[in-house]
Amino acid sequence: MKEYQLRQGLGRTIAFSLCVWASVAGFFSCDSDRLNGGGSTGMLSLNLAADTTNIKGGAISTKAGNILADFEDVDNYTVQVFQESDTLKSALYKDFPEQLEIKEGSYTLRASKGGNLPAAFDNPYFEGSTDFVIKKDMKTPLEVTCRMANARIYTEYTEDFLKAYSDYSVSLKTSYMDGAFTIAKGETRGAYLQVAKEGTPLSIAISLMRESWKEPKVYSVTNPSITLNPKESVTLKFATDGKTGDGLALSIELDDSMEDADLEFGIPDFMWKPFTDLRIWACGFENNVLVDMNVTDGYQNDSCTVKAEVPGRIKECWVVRLEDGEKIDSVDIATSAGLNTAEKDWGLKSVSSPIAGVKGIELDLKGAFNQLYASEKDKTYGFSVYINDALNVMHTSDVVTASVNLKAAKEPTVGKFEWSVPSKHSLEKDTAIAVMAEAGIKTLTLKVNKDGAMQGQYDMLSDDLPDGIFYDKQNRKMYSRKNVQVSWNRKNKMLLLILMKFL
Template sequence: MIEYGLGKIMALWICVLGVLICASSCDSDRVLADGIGKLRLSLSADTTSLNKGINNSTKAAVSDEFEKFLTTADYKIRIVQQSDTVQSYDRFDEMPSEIELKEGAYTLIASKGDNLPSAFENPYFEGSTDFTVKAGMSTPIDVICTLGNARITVDYTEDFKEAYSDYTVLLSSAFTSGSLEIKKDETRPAYMQVAKEGSELGIAIRLKKITEDKEKTYKIPTPLSIERRQNIRLIFKTDGEALDGIGLEIILDDEMTNVTLNEGIPDFMWKPFEKPTLSPDDFTNGESFTIKVGKFEKSPTVGFAMPAGIASLCVKQWREDKENEEITYDLATDEGVTAALGKNFKWSVNGKANTNVKGERKTGQLFLKDAINSLEAPIEEDQTYTYHYEFSGVDATGKAHTTNVLGVTVVVQPAGQPIITFDGFPEATIIEGDDMSKEQLATFDAEGLIDATKTTLTINDGTEDKVYHIMTNASALSNDWGISVESNSTANAIVKFPKDFSSRLEAPQEGSRTYTYTLHLEDKNGRNYQMEKTLIVKAPVFELAPSDNGGDVFARRAILRAVMSVGHKERLSFQYKKANATNWENVTNQLKQTDNVHFVDTLKGLQALSDYDIRVVYKGVKYRMSDPIRLSTEDEQSLSNGDFEGDWSSKTISGLINGANIFVSRVTLTSNEPVGWSSVNAKTFSNKSNISSTYNTVPSTMKVDGKTGFGVRLRTVGWDNSAGNTATICYHASAGKLFLGSYSFDHSNNSEMYNYGLPFTARPSSVRAQYKYTPYSGDSFKAWAIILNKENGIETELGRGQLIKGDALSNWTELTFPIIYTNLTKKATHMYIVFSSSANCSENESTESDKLKELLDKGTEVDGYTHHEGSNLYIDEVELIYE
């Protein structure tokens, strides 16, 4: 054992680190020599199975087995060129992040574990990829390692364990020299080596019956093809397909394959067979039925139990007056199956219907009703036909164990006239694409048996007849028209018109089309019955309804209108596209019906100042559409000075207030049109010469710090232009108002004049702003917006929005209220927005003396003076929203 002192170890590490640093520095500065490239490897592991069946993972089931393989640090790495190992690393974490290789083609193999031919608890993971190195280039590769062998487990059903006292499964492959033995109590998974292209797995079982001392070995005749990464489960059983022999279910991941070890009855069955028997149900042996063909309602059934399997199952039939024409149908032969089905016999065994029963075991049933209802009947009224049936079987033991024999007699009465029962369609007229209100059945009854060559359904669509033989052309009738045919015997048939069959019927481009259905029934005696029914299909009638003066089209949305006099709302919709686009898009909002014929939808998400084509479509059998109409969207006009960073004026009142920042009303120099925001300061903040107190020098609208930059403070104030007031008396009260428009006030008679509105040609959908509010005595503030049309001396309100709130807010908060348009016949010419510190005043008056005076704090000190003051509203960042 070699020992080092601490100082020597540290000195050694310093030397090593120095060498590494120098090497790294030299490497980073060195230019690769000609013909040399670099490789960078990213390595991961995937523990999921091959997933040949449904998408499932073995990870949950074998997490303990595979957990360590998710860690890639200890994977071995080999780089191979033409079967020669160029470089190798015992651990991935010891491999440099980049390695140099000569220019050329290589294969990288990463692995973990031992790839043994066969072993228990021995998963082996591997991943490989081919890559090419080019001179002077760095090549990155990703390798994912997965299970490189196959995982195999063995289970046994409970009845198998009861039948055998000892058993061992034997597995072999081309890689093994012998067999891997999995004994009955073994629970560990076995792992088998698998070639890259797959391998064949030999399966055998060595077992001993409970009643015997001698073991026997049975081998699966065909090897099982397996692949790498598969999770294979073998389940041995005794019942199922092999009954009392041996059966095997193989589950490859989640895909199950059933394999039977024996052919016929094996010699190692562990219990004797019971005697094969036939049993009558809904009739007694030898019973006689008297019937009218097609009208027999009983359901006689022959049950058969043959535990040893079926060698033959025979039906013998003869008519009393034609004993030389005796016929036998053996359901264990293909010929007998075809003949019996032609006579409308039905049977079932082991979940299989109407197939060859040879070798089938356990129990089954033979159904007689449809065969009896298909017997030929006499025409003469005084004549009957008597038919005899005899049923028997032999099992497959090879010892010719026969069943008991059952018999039944059927007396067939004379055939009546054929008849079709059909009430016609529940609606005489429909619109194209409509379903019927209920399913309708046309019943064909022929006691003389249906003549399949002459019984037809003829459909005329107004231009031509299409003839279908219902007994032989049922599939074509279903494919063409959605009409189905059901028939259990040659005496009866049902033509079914489902509710949705009518949705296939087309109308002309305009008007209606009449479909005629001719039902013709003929029996084998030449007698017939015929009826005719009609169904009228109307074309839908609809069109776009353009709005007056384009008032339905906003900046980002449009109201779409349609008129439909014939049709259904659920099939009507709108489509749109930009004027220069090719493809139409569906309007996905909710279509609304305003009355019997008018329909409205809203198209959102448009762009301002753009052209769009609009059309209305109707989805029936055909895709019908109107002629398009072109719409032009409005501009998104912005709000001037909504951030309140401009248009401030100062006003000085000698001896009272110097340079107060307030809003004053402004108008253009050439007209009386207002150009911006206004307030009622002209009323509450006066510089008249007769003012002798401070109670009428209170600005109600002032400049303050806003959410960003400047904002506006609106306050409810008391004022008076009369001398002699005291601090506790208030003769007048007004709400602070901020609005788009102009304002004037006459102090001589206390009269005011509002001129709301600025020129504005857009129609916003809502107003948004930032606000704070300090209410007094339960007051609320109010905000509203009005969109107007002023033309020819007439003012028309187009839309309005309003908000009233009373909660106290000390922090800036967003408010939004929508504008509801009630008049879409005109375009906008003017718009105004109003903010009021109190909701207790009308739109055209800021003074409500009695109510507002109750909402004032008498004698409040504000701005260094004693005033009467109520609620305070702060507003900033007012903007218009378009959507």
């Protein structure tokens, strides 16, 4: 029983081996009757070589090493002999006869290695071919050199690009593909694309995503039109446009030359400076340099403005109030609440509102200094400004500080006047009284005398004022006119009182 089983197993093994050998032999010697069976014949000899040098547009090495090194050895190239569309002979070059007998006629020989796929990573395809004629009793020697027959594409991204976009992918499309071939974020391998001998047009698109966006934006290359040729290595270099934090630029490198490409409109608007140059500077004053000031004369420089250019857009803009070098408080004026506090309570003025998301700012600090009150001794006050941008990798600007040395308050001063006006007549024109209290007005009393006798006394900081007193809030002046009620700012330091006096 065991002997029978062994013989049976051996018989199956032999049968299987014979079947495989017959199949392999059939593959390497197809249609021998048509190739050399009967009729006049001649001899073919083949010398095959491979050229892996001079790949147009770049070195053949990758980070993983020379991916084309395996193509230098021609032994494993497949050699095929065709007549019209029929394959008459197919064998590895190492198994190809030194001399092959072939019937008279016209033929094509093609040698190749790799898969000629529409698109794939790390997939070089080498090919060489030639037409030849066999004549009776003659030897036909062939010299065939195989070269890369597809094209290779690499993508590169600048550091600025990688900071600007949280996700991205590049799509490639040719007529050989059913759908687009995608090069995802972080991919460093070369993409090999099937191309025609005369060249194949290539379509390029890039999908970009930022953390602040709800969905990606896709841009397509429109100019120049790109044609890929065999044996070309193209590098697509994506960057910000050199002017915008979230703009886009593409350079196409081939044969050590660079060509800029235009992208479909829809890229965000241009900015003033390169992406990495987040600039903030002082205008009308020197950063961190004290300026002497008194309340009466106010801030004497023509301007006190902080300006900034933020290609990555403003995410936060902090203003810090300082007193004698110490922080009192701070607000982020990129928020509506912070901007409201800075403008209404502190006296700052911004040319932009809202500030979040903009790419430039001007902040006027002069009004804030002019709202300061003096104290019993000299004190320093200041405002520091710095910005954080909205990029994925956030940039923080330098700090710009404007500061003053506010002199101690002087004694309050009140203008004096006397009129002599006929009875039942009014003054011919408005008359002003200047009142100055550098530390702020606590009380202000108006007394009206007639012939040395007091006719009335009024608290000017109350709302119970005589008819004819009007206070212009915008100009910070008090006017005295008939039948006008006053609206008084209790913190005003300088008052112009205009009285319509009746005798």
